[in-house]
Amino acid sequence: MCLAIPGHVVRWLRRDPPFCEAEVDFLGVRRVCNLSCVPEAQVADYVIVHAGVAISLMDAAVAHQLLEELRSIENPVNRGEPGDPHE
């Protein structure tokens, strides 16, 4: 039940709480979501949506940083190679 999926904000529709609404794109599927819990979200930001409500503003920079750290630290082969290890 606690599953939530990320999507990006396409456009704000209304800003008045508790009705704050924006159109959010999930892999091309667009849905109106309530953004009362992330009023600071801007267009193109990724939000994590659960039961029609955005519960978090996803920190994409932190996500990429973690992936980079994992790829370099956990695997000694990749240490010191800043490029994409898939390449």
Place this chain on the structure above:
Amino acid sequence: MKLIDEFRDPALARQLVESIRGAATRRWTLMEVCGGQTHGLLRHGIDEELRDVVELLHGPGCPVCVTPATVIDHAIELALRPGFLLTTFGDMLRVPGSDRSLMQAQAEGANLQMVYSPLDAVKLAQELPSTQVVFFAVGFETTAPATAIAVSQAQALDLPNFSVLTAHVRVEPAMEAIAQAEDCRVNGFLAAGHVCTITGYDQYYRLAQRYRMPIVVTGFEPIDLLVGILRCLQLLEQGSTEVVNAYTRSVRPAGNVAAKEILQQVFVIADQPWRGLGEVPLGGLILAPKFRRFDAVDRFGLERTSIAVEDECQSGAVMSGRIRPTQCPHFGSRCTPQSPLGAPMVSTEGACSAYYRYSNLVPLNTSPAS
């Protein structure tokens, strides 16, 4: 998809599995709190892959599973009343109450509608002014803000035909109940990432210190789950009882402040009976006095007393990690997703349902009956 596929990268997953093997000098026992994590671990075969270094116990984080039968009975009672429409998440429909489920009651004329969000129920109430629309609200702190926003909207719109039947529960007291049990085997917790997205994790420092176990806030994708396990094993190997956030892209230490404010306006914390686990002190959320007029139990004069139901289902033992689903004598025989004895076999987050879906039911060392 951006920021999903990267967290399902098989090469990185293999690398993490090796790191986990390298980090463990013994076999540790961890409990993942959330049912969504349980399904992720089984779906991706992580529990099997790491069986030699870590035992994963499955926690109580299935809100559908812990919703008391009495509340389901209330939902059925309301759905059968003329002029009522009972709305809820799809997961709730097949969970047995005292004697039947909502879906079975539908055959007797219960008026039900599955919704994706409580906000859809508010819209239905606006569209159907002569119908009493009741939202049957279950879920942990992840879901409670959606209910709180729905109730706030109903208040702002002054909707006379919208109400909620609440069974919202809080994760932390359930974790504490498990940690303080004398026969607790858990060495460390993988805390529920989306609950912590709302609540933050400051409250876990006390738990970690008191029960001498590390707590790692963990996400749901395979890489998230593996990182959570790795961090927890590293802490255990160091003898540390730290709290670590391994789901940093979503969780901040203080959680989602706006969501917490909405929750504090609409709900108050209360003791709550959990199906299978009994009364959990401070284990639930009920509507605050200011919003009590939206409480379906009050509005429609339902009995608050909870009746203990004799469950053949061993959900309490499963949800506290005392037995595995496959150790239940009814698993896969009298109890299946088509004909469940209890909620953990029904819910898409229930541990029994996860084992039924993803486990090989025939042990490898037994030959099929001829």
